[in-house]
Amino acid sequence: xxxGSLIRVLLVALLLAAAATAxxxxxxxxxxxxxxxxxRIDFVFWFVTAVCIGIFSxxxxxxxxxxxxxxxKPDDDSDGPPVHGHTGIEITWxxxxxxxxxxxxxxxxxxxxxxxxxxxxxxxxxxxxxxxAWVVAYPPEGARxxxxxxxxxxxxxxxxxxxxxxxPNLLLPLDRPARLHLTARDVIHSFxxxxxxxxxxxxxxxxxxxxxxxxxxxxxxxxxTELCGLGHALMRTRAIVLTESAFETWRASR
Amino acid sequence: MRTSTWRxxxxxxxxxxxxxxxxxxxxxxxxxxxxxxxLAGWDPVIFWEPIIVVAALTAAPIGFLAGLGAFDYWxxxxxxxxxxxxxxxxHGARRWTDYFRIxxxxxxxxxxxxxxxxxxxxxxxxxxxxxxxELAQPEADYVDPQTYNELFSVHASLMIFLFVIPAFAxxxxxxxxxxxxxxxxAFPRLNALSxxxxxxxxxxxxxxxxxxxxxxxxxNYTPLSVEQPFGNVFFSMAVQWAGAxxxxxxxxxxxxxxxxxxxxMTFWRMPLLVWANFTTSLxxxxxxxxxxxxxxxxxxxxxxxxxxxxxxxxGYPLGYQHIFWFYSHPAVxxxxxxxxxxxxxxxxxxxxKPIFGYRLMALSLVAILxxxxxxxxxxxxxxxxxxxxxxxxxxxxxxxxxxxxxxVFSWLATTWEGRIHVTTPMLWxxxxxTMFVIGGxxxxxxxxxxxxxxxxxxxxxVAHIHYVLLGGSLFTIFxxxxxxxxxxxxxxxxxxxxxxxxxxxFIAFNITFFPMHIIGVxxxxxxxxxxxxxxxxxxxxxxxxSFFLGASFIVFVYNMVVSWARGPRTTANPWGARTLEWQxxxxxxxxxxxxxxxxxxxxxxxxxxxxxxAVMNGDRVAEAEQVKAE
Numbered sequence: 024x025x026x027g028s029l030i031r032v033l034l035v036a037l038l039l040a041a042a043a044t045a046x047x048x049x050x051x052x053x054x055x056x057x058x059x060x061x062x063r064i065d066f067v068f069w070f071v072t073a074v075c076i077g078i079f080s081x082x083x084x085x086x087x088x089x090x091x092x093x094x095x096k097p098d099d100d101s102d103g104p105p106v107h108g109h110t111g112i113e114i115t116w117x118x119x120x121x122x123x124x125x126x127x128x129x130x131x132x133x134x135x136x137x138x139x140x141x142x143x144x145x146x147x148x149x150x151x152x153x154x155x156a157w158v159v160a161y162p163p164e165g166a167r168x169x170x171x172x173x174x175x176x177x178x179x180x181x182x183x184x185x186x187x188x189x190x191p192n193l194l195l196p197l198d199r200p201a202r203l204h205l206t207a208r209d210v211i212h213s214f215x216x217x218x219x220x221x222x223x224x225x226x227x228x229x230x231x232x233x234x235x236x237x238x239x240x241x242x243x244x245x246x247x248t249e250l251c252g253l254g255h256a257l258m259r260t261r262a263i264v265l266t267e268s269a270f271e272t273w274r275a276s277r
Numbered sequence: 278m279r280t281s282t283w284r285x286x287x288x289x290x291x292x293x294x295x296x297x298x299x300x301x302x303x304x305x306x307x308x309x310x311x312x313x314x315x316l317a318g319w320d321p322v323i324f325w326e327p328i329i330v331v332a333a334l335t336a337a338p339i340g341f342l343a344g345l346g347a348f349d350y351w352x353x354x355x356x357x358x359x360x361x362x363x364x365x366x367x368h369g370a371r372r373w374t375d376y377f378r379i380x381x382x383x384x385x386x387x388x389x390x391x392x393x394x395x396x397x398x399x400x401x402x403x404x405x406x407x408x409x410x411e412l413a414q415p416e417a418d419y420v421d422p423q424t425y426n427e428l429f430s431v432h433a434s435l436m437i438f439l440f441v442i443p444a445f446a447x448x449x450x451x452x453x454x455x456x457x458x459x460x461x462x463a464f465p466r467l468n469a470l471s472x473x474x475x476x477x478x479x480x481x482x483x484x485x486x487x488x489x490x491x492x493x494x495x496x497n498y499t500p501l502s503v504e505q506p507f508g509n510v511f512f513s514m515a516v517q518w519a520g521a522x523x524x525x526x527x528x529x530x531x532x533x534x535x536x537x538x539x540x541x542m543t544f545w546r547m548p549l550l551v552w553a554n555f556t557t558s559l560x561x562x563x564x565x566x567x568x569x570x571x572x573x574x575x576x577x578x579x580x581x582x583x584x585x586x587x588x589x590x591x592g593y594p595l596g597y598q599h600i601f602w603f604y605s606h607p608a609v610x611x612x613x614x615x616x617x618x619x620x621x622x623x624x625x626x627x628x629x630k631p632i633f634g635y636r637l638m639a640l641s642l643v644a645i646l647x648x649x650x651x652x653x654x655x656x657x658x659x660x661x662x663x664x665x666x667x668x669x670x671x672x673x674x675x676x677x678x679x680x681x682x683x684x685v686f687s688w689l690a691t692t693w694e695g696r697i698h699v700t701t702p703m704l705w706x707x708x709x710x711t712m713f714v715i716g717g718x719x720x721x722x723x724x725x726x727x728x729x730x731x732x733x734x735x736x737x738x739v740a741h742i743h744y745v746l747l748g749g750s751l752f753t754i755f756x757x758x759x760x761x762x763x764x765x766x767x768x769x770x771x772x773x774x775x776x777x778x779x780x781x782x783f784i785a786f787n788i789t790f791f792p793m794h795i796i797g798v799x800x801x802x803x804x805x806x807x808x809x810x811x812x813x814x815x816x817x818x819x820x821x822x823s824f825f826l827g828a829s830f831i832v833f834v835y836n837m838v839v840s841w842a843r844g845p846r847t848t849a850n851p852w853g854a855r856t857l858e859w860q861x862x863x864x865x866x867x868x869x870x871x872x873x874x875x876x877x878x879x880x881x882x883x884x885x886x887x888x889x890x891a892v893m894n895g896d897r898v899a900e901a902e903q904v905k906a907e
Contacts, residue, residue, distance in 0.1 A: 052798045064727040071725055075718040078682075085689040086707055095629070100853070102884035103630035114633050116686040117679060124675045131725040132668050138727065139664060180590060210501040211594060213659065213734060217800025220731040222659045224728045226595065227500060228588035231661035232479035248734035248802045250494050252501060253422045256805035274541035 036084035043076045049178040054217045057239035063134040070130050074123050083136035145200040149175045152212030155254030161188040172230040181208050193245050193262040196270035200236040213249035216262045237264040279582040290346025290834050300342025308330025330580055334514040338477045346379045347470045350499040361671045369867040381465035383454050386472050388448025394440050397479045401435035404428050406827050413820035415813050425806040426492030433495035434656045438519040439479045443749045445527045445615035448757045449554045456548050456860035458539025460868045463532040467525050474522035478515040485511035499586035499597045503578045513576040520565045527561035541876030548856045548880045553618025556642045559609045568604035595662055616753030620706045622758050624688050626854045627703040628695030631881040641680035648677045658729045666724050674724035701775030703754035708783050712748025737797025743790045763851050767863045768844035781829035788822035855890045856880050
């Protein structure tokens with residue numbers, strides 16, 4: 024009886040797992056992947072998804088099976104078996120989740136540490152958020168930053184220093200890591216390019232940094248994801264990935 | 278009428294006195310601000326911002342409470358007038374008007390809480406319907422961006438501060454003293470006061486629309502909140518009133534649970550709902566002052582020109598986020614642990630089996646309580662806080678999955694080989710278990726920092742919080758309302774309508790919120806008044822489903838109102854449950870127990886031959902008569 028029940032639950036669980044896997048595979052979840060950092064994030068995403076499909080199928084199959092199989096007859100007033108617990112089972116369902124959680128922590132930490140690095144030879148780009156537009160500025164090579172940590176921006180103003188190349192879009196060369204230095208002029212904004220998977224708040228009075236290494240040529244949405252007031256939904260522009268030579272040509276242009 | 282009648286009407290506690298005292302206290306506040314400004318020579322003398330904060334949002338509510346009679350006993354005592362500690366004149370409800378005055382009966386207060394919070398739930402739901410109407414089609418259709426921001430901000434604030442948190446406080450208010458065999462709460466007058474703070478907070482939240490407007494999101498992040506229109510202070514002050522109510526109730530629960538358990542009711546014999554409210558109350562008492570502080574600082578920055586968060590004057594915007602989340606993360610456990618308690622009661626009763634692993638169930642609540650204070654910065658993974666803080670916060674966040682998993686598996690094991698009666702409360706309970714697991718699993722995605730960087734502030738977050746707060750907390754609240762409805766009213770609700778309500782809500786809920794995971798991972802940002810053509814198809818589906826979801830609550834309200842008025846009379850214990858609240862009549866007598874019960878065993882001993890949770894007075898009389906007969 025018990026073994027039979029367990030086998031049937033297992034079958035329901037496999038069925039649900041197959042359904043959940045289909046949902047995971049056939050729905051276009053993640054947008055195109057256009058950065059090296061995005062690749063690492065996607066790996067963590069699918070790793071966690073696999074673990075979660077497993078847990079979901081166990082829980083859902085047990086609830087569905089119990090509700091159908093152990094339903095009392097309408098005139099049945101009897102009680103179930105007085106089972107108060109089982110130390111072995113309780114230890115099992117404490118230890119297995121613990122191990123899974125630790126695995127997810129390790130995978131996440133490794134991906135995070137790699138994405139956080141500022142690789143040697145990275146290109147410095149400065150990004151300023153203000154209501155309701157982005158300002159992107161490219162300092163000349165080797166320029167020194169001021170006390171606030173910026174070459175192109177003076178804190179509290181939307182001005183861009185004359186020695187910097189200024190743009191309303193984020194233009195990046197292919198395959199070269201870019202280190203973005205972000206700040207905001209008025210309220211908190213947030214840098215987000217879904218195809219890069221990278222997101223970072225731009226905070227007034229702070230410098231926040233993030234690395235993006237584009238791996239795909241193209242033109243992607245670059246939006247604000249921290250509520251910044253009336254025009255929040257309009258604070259969108261483009262992130263454009265060019266070949267190295269096209270980028271240099273653009274940069275040299277006036 | 279005679280002069281003495283007039284005198285009593287005008288000067289005695291009640292709505293007439295509340296009306297003129299509200300006006301009087303508003304006048305005092307007005308005079309205070311104008312007087313200080315005139316003396317200091319500030320221009321203009323009549324400046325409405327500080328006047329509204331002091332007179333309308335602080336002084337007038339105190340006048341209202343005093344007029345209603347919330348402080349009468351304490352003031353009389355303080356001024357040395359004769360008081361009777363055992364004065365029960367304000368206790369219990371004989372007429373319907375007794376629900377509209379200061380009442381010290383925890384059962385009346387419980388019903389006041391639940392009905393008030395349901396009204397705010399419906400109001401908050403209407404705001405959500407407006408949000409979905411706007412999002413159904415691309416481009417601005419019905420409301421401008423500022424109004425849109427106000428709609429979702431007030432929606433969230435009402436649902437959190439005036440529905441989920443106080444609805445749990447209300448249900449526990451009703452059943453907790455009964456469950457531990459106490460005649461009432463430890464501080465009945467404080468209990469009455471904490472209820473009456475709620476309507477004040479709710480009306481304040483809603484009236485923010487008239488001063489436009491509170492549109493910074495319920496998180497109210499600075500510096501945006503300081504530069505918002507004046508309605509923002511209505512949120513800052515409403516949170517103070519709702520928060521004060523929470524803290525008072527939590528203190529009351531703690532003292533009640535610690536000091537008023539019936540003889541024999543050791544901690545290990547307490548029903549899990551009592552355990553859940555014990556841990557929740559600890560969270561409330563420790564955490565709520567932080568949100569009070571954060572909102573005071575925001576308001577001071579705006580009204581008194583302090584510089585807690587003003588960058589130009591050396592303030593620190595991330596400081597706000599740390600203080601805010603130091604409350605608001607524990608707050609999500611405040612919004613779910615009492616639900617865990619309700620589900621334990623319901624699942625055990627309708628499976629006719631003892632709770633599987635009772636002690637581990639109680640201990641996992643304590644583990645969540647402790648871990649819950651060490652995870653707040655997982656809301657700030659992309660905020661620009663110190664980078665190193667992210668991994669430790671991820672570790673504690675994901676570790677909470679372990680005690681939460683223990684609870685889910687133990688509920689499932691409780692149903693295993695039971696005799697399951699699929700009643701309405703049981704449907705909500707099992708619906709809760711599956712929906713909450715989905716919400717918990719999306720929480721693991723959010724806890725893993727790299728994934729959070731991608732999905733933070735997208736619709737994935739919106740999906741997650743609705744799976745844990747709607748599929749989670751709301752489902753448990755419905756399970757609780759249906760479960761204790763016969764106890765509270767003495768009548769039975771309509772089972773078919775209850776099930777209809779469940780299925781419509783369950784299906785519409787999933788069609789509304791599951792697709793939000795998809796568009797969120799695709800990159801759709803939250804809090805956008807217009808999401809553009811890219812997500813138009815999904816948005817239309819979501820909006821249509823959300824209207825069905827909204828409509829499902831009409832079934833609920835109809836069922837409750839009609840059944841309360843005309844439903845069939847029920848017995849003391851229609852579910853055959855073992856806990857103490859079912860051992861007294863429905864509704865219970867005015868002081869709950871004619872004689873305090875003697876607790877002799879565990880609360881969930883289904884199927885154990887001869888096991889009893891408690892010996893009631895009636896049992897003892899019967900036994901004595903039996904002995905005499907022998």
